[in-house]
Amino acid sequence: MAWSEHTDAAPQPTGYLFAASVQGFWHYITQGSAIDCTANGVPADIAVMLRGCRK
Known part of the structure; x- marks a missing residue:
């Protein structure tokens, strides 16, 4: 999970979910x-630790 920075143009930061490929x-x-x-493939025990994941 990565997050955008708060700016005047984008006042609400946005989270970006990534997954590692086999490579x-x-x-x-x-x-x-x-x-x-x-729903996007993150195990529930990991999702609870990520900021921005719905519980």
């Missing part, structure tokens, strides 16, 4: 401020 590269999954991470 070890990060690939973009989705973005938002309240992402359903488990």
Whole structure:
């Protein structure tokens, strides 16, 4: 999970969910401020630790 910075043009930071590929590269999954991470493949025990994942 990565987050954008708060700016005047973008006052609400946005979270970006990434997943590692088998080759070890990060690939973009989705973005938002309240992402359903488990529906996007994140195990529930990991999702609860990530800022921005809906519980």
